[in-house]
Amino acid sequence: MTSNLLVGAYLLPVLIGFLIVTPWGESFASSLTDRFPSLKSARGRLLSGLQLISLAGFAVSTQTLWISSKISEGGSFCSSTSTFSCDDLLGNSKLNVDPVLGLSWGLIGMATFALLLFIVLVLKQEHNHPLSERFVSMGLLTTGIGLLVIGLLVSYEIQEEKICLYCTTAHIANIAAFVGFFRLKKLQEDNSEWNK
Amino acid sequence: MKIDVIEDENAAAVGNALIKVMSLFFIGIMIIAFTANPVSVGTNEGQRAPDIEGKYYNGSGWTEFDFSSYFNTSWQEGDVSGQWVVIEFMDTDCPYCQQTADEYGQFANTFSVNNPDWNGPHVNFLASATELDIQGHETDRAEIEKFRSDYNHNFPYIDDIDQDNMKEWGIPGTPNYFLIQPDGIIAWSSSEHQDEKVNDAIVRLVPRESA
Numbered sequence: 001m002t003s004n005l006l007v008g009a010y011l012l013p014v015l016i017g018f019l020i021v022t023p024w025g026e027s028f029a030s031s032l033t034d035r036f037p038s039l040k041s042a043r044g045r046l047l048s049g050l051q052l053i054s055l056a057g058f059a060v061s062t063q064t065l066w067i068s069s070k071i072s073e074g075g076s077f078c079s080s081t082s083t084f085s086c087d088d089l090l091g092n093s094k095l096n097v098d099p100v101l102g103l104s105w106g107l108i109g110m111a112t113f114a115l116l117l118f119i120v121l122v123l124k125q126e127h128n129h130p131l132s133e134r135f136v137s138m139g140l141l142t143t144g145i146g147l148l149v150i151g152l153l154v155s156y157e158i159q160e161e162k163i164c165l166y167c168t169t170a171h172i173a174n175i176a177a178f179v180g181f182f183r184l185k186k187l188q189e190d191n192s193e194w195n196k
Numbered sequence: 197m198k199i200d201v202i203e204d205e206n207a208a209a210v211g212n213a214l215i216k217v218m219s220l221f222f223i224g225i226m227i228i229a230f231t232a233n234p235v236s237v238g239t240n241e242g243q244r245a246p247d248i249e250g251k252y253y254n255g256s257g258w259t260e261f262d263f264s265s266y267f268n269t270s271w272q273e274g275d276v277s278g279q280w281v282v283i284e285f286m287d288t289d290c291p292y293c294q295q296t297a298d299e300y301g302q303f304a305n306t307f308s309v310n311n312p313d314w315n316g317p318h319v320n321f322l323a324s325a326t327e328l329d330i331q332g333h334e335t336d337r338a339e340i341e342k343f344r345s346d347y348n349h350n351f352p353y354i355d356d357i358d359q360d361n362m363k364e365w366g367i368p369g370t371p372n373y374f375l376i377q378p379d380g381i382i383a384w385s386s387s388e389h390q391d392e393k394v395n396d397a398i399v400r401l402v403p404r405e406s407a
Contacts, residue, residue: 069232074269121213
């Protein structure tokens with residue numbers, strides 16, 4: 001039960017980041033602009049929201065890889081007879097790796113969110129970087145492929161009749177990042193807004 | 197001169213971001229490496245045995261087999277109380293499986309808690325019966341039941357006629373034996389010790405009271 005409550009620590013920054021990258025992010029972030037001046041511009045809000053989402057996504061992916069590793073040792077972390085039992089999914093040696101290369105989904109999540117974080121950090125430092133358009137497209141493509149992966153992983157959850165809350169938090173982070181990069185792409189097309 | 201400065205700034209942006217992200221990734225991996233000791237699933241010695249799925253026959257009928265019920269993941273090496281598992285991948289029509297069937301049945305009786313001469317933990321014997329892709333090797337559940345009865349085996353026979361388990365375990369041919377620790381880790385496999393019989397492996401590896 002405690003392990004499921006711990007998910008909140010990852011979910012909260014993801015949801016805050018998600019709120020910031022949505023069109024309602026401006027009103028939400030307005031009270032924070034004195035403390036965080038970067039939130040004043042649309043680009044700043046999107047990049048800050050994406051940074052929060054990517055960091056939380058990276059952290060929760062690391063946690064899922066750790067849980068898989070602990071279960072393989074013979075331990076348990078969030079085993080439960082209820083629907084919310086991540087051990088049944090993260091400990092399933094057939095389902096916790098990708099079907100092509102056999103890499104752990106947790107490791108793939110870590111690499112994905114690390115890539116997104118890299119893109120965000122570059123754009124935060126140099127938003128007119130010669131590769132900025134390509135970076136944003138790369139972020140959009142990565143999170144778009146992530147949506148397909150989420151579909152596959154959710155099908156595993158339906159098949160096993162179990163829900164892994166840690167995995168779900170990583171999925172929400174990917175969806176939130178997709179929304180963020182989509183809005184960032186739109187913003188980039190409007191040169192005056194992008195350079196504000 | 198100005199162009200050089202811009203290029204430097206662009207390179208610095210990528211470099212700084214790369215250092216930060218790589219450091220974060222490295223820290224994440226190091227945390228996992230220092231706090232967990234993952235065991236991979238596979239059929240080599242030291243790996244966690246893959247699952248065995250299907251129905252099994254125990255003399256009265258065919259019911260769902262639960263391989264995980266044989267293991268206690270908290271078992272510690274040297275603990276004499278945990279039950280070990282020997283599994284044979286076989287085909288009822290394989291001549292060598294037929295030749296060794298009597299012997300395998302004797303081993304099951306020898307390494308049992310019901311044998312007063314055996315001072316070690318109980319060793320559960322299992323057989324996973326498949327149908328090799330060889331002409332004349334066609335089989336069915338009735339043939340598996342008959343084979344078990346003919347050799348007076350009293351241990352479970354798992355239906356692997358569809359070869360699912362055999363493929364999952366990467367079994368090249370039959371018979372093939374594995375000795376598995378009470379925590380589900382493969383301690384010995386016949387393919388890695390072709391000059392050692394499974395009974396000798398049990399005597400060598402399974403801890404005993406007086407050992």
